[in-house]
Amino acid sequence: AAGVIQSPRHLIKEKRETATLKCYPIPRHDTVYWYQQGPGQDPQFLISFYEKMQSDKGSIPDRFSAQQFSDYHSELNMSSLELGDSALYFCASSLEGRRNTGELFFGEGSRLTVL
Amino acid sequence: EDQVTQSPEALRLQEGESSSLNCSYTVSGLRGLFWYRQDPGKGPEFLFTLYSAGEEKEKERLKATLTKKESFLHITAPKPEDSATYLCAVQASGNTDKLIFGTGTRLQVFP
Numbered sequence: 001a002a003g004v005i006q007s008p009r010h011l012i013k014e015k016r017e018t019a020t021l022k023c024y025p026i027p028r029h030d031t032v033y034w035y036q037q038g039p040g041q042d043p044q045f046l047i048s049f050y051e052k053m054q055s056d057k058g059s060i061p062d063r064f065s066a067q068q069f070s071d072y073h074s075e076l077n078m079s080s081l082e083l084g085d086s087a088l089y090f091c092a093s094s095l096e097g098r099r100n101t102g103e104l105f106f107g108e109g110s111r112l113t114v115l
Numbered sequence: 116e117d118q119v120t121q122s123p124e125a126l127r128l129q130e131g132e133s134s135s136l137n138c139s140y141t142v143s144g145l146r147g148l149f150w151y152r153q154d155p156g157k158g159p160e161f162l163f164t165l166y167s168a169g170e171e172k173e174k175e176r177l178k179a180t181l182t183k184k185e186s187f188l189h190i191t192a193p194k195p196e197d198s199a200t201y202l203c204a205v206q207a208s209g210n211t212d213k214l215i216f217g218t219g220t221r222l223q224v225f226p
Contacts, residue, residue, distance in 0.1 A: 004158070033212060042119075042202065042216035043159065056212035090158050102149035102206055102214060106158025 002026055004107035006091050012113045013081050021076040021110045025093030031055065032074040033092040033104060034066060043090060049074060050096050081114045088112075117142045121203050121217035128193055128224050136188040136220045138203030148186050149214065150179050151202040159202055193224045 005024040013019050025032050031050045035043040045058035049068035060066070063081075068074045078085060088111050092104035120139045128134055140148065147166050151159035163172040165181040172179045176197065178189040188201055200221045204214040 031212070040218075042218045043214075045213040045215075048212040056210075058213050092158070101164045102147050102204065103161045103164065104159075104214070105161070109156070109158055 004091055004093050004105055006107035006110050008110060009108065010111050012115065014115055015081055015083065017081050018077070018079045019081060019112060021089050023074045023091030023107060025072055026105055029093035029095055030072060031094045031096050032068055034076050035090040035092065037088045037090060083114050086112055086114045117205065117207055117215050119203055119205055119215050119217035121220050123220060125221045128222065130194055130224055130226050131192045133191045136201055138186040138217055139184060140205045142205045142207050144208030146206045146208045148181055149204045150188055151204065153200045153202055153219065195224050195226050198222055198224045
């Protein structure tokens with residue numbers, strides 16, 4: 001079965017550079033979520049989109065922005081990168097009608113390292 | 116402040132040795148409590164959703180229960196392939212997509 005696809009899987013950037021992460025949800029899923037997980041930490045909710053509109057916003061820095069496109073894929077743009085941005089970034093998808101079940105399908109994550 | 120606390124942080128079990136993982140939570144109105152499994156370097160994998168106190172869900176060797184303050188994930192006769200980090204998360208009532216995760220319990224099952 002198709003899963004959530006994230007790219008790139010690994011990314012190394014210097015401080016103050018920019019990075020873009022991409023997420024392709026499971027076909028027919030209309031809701032995308034972004035989570036950040038630091039080393040040994042719990043996943044932190046960043047932002048979500050439903051039908052290409054921002055649905056909810058969490059602890060996403062102002063330096064970060066995201067959007068969902070007409071084909072439902074999503075991109076997380078990060079600028080002025082800081083050392084503390086080094087983390088695993090997970091994208092998850094779901095059907096809007098199922099989001100109350102918490103049954104999110106997570107991708108394998110994009111590991112960002114900021115040097 | 117909405118919060119999830121999991122214990123123990125790590126648990127080592129012999130194969131076949133049953134045990135329970137705890138998830139304590141405080142939330143301003145609970146929409147749902149969720150259990151996920153996470154393997155190293157992978158994304159969390161959904162296991163269960165519990166909505167109200169007294170509810171129980173089962174899947175193979177796993178059974179999740181819920182009270183008004185905590186949830187337990189019972190593992191019966193675990194196998195080495197059950198080794199993973201088990202994450203608990205809550206979603207508050209209201210118009211929010213946010214799941215609040217605990218830091219997880221890292222389970223190792225030895226043959």
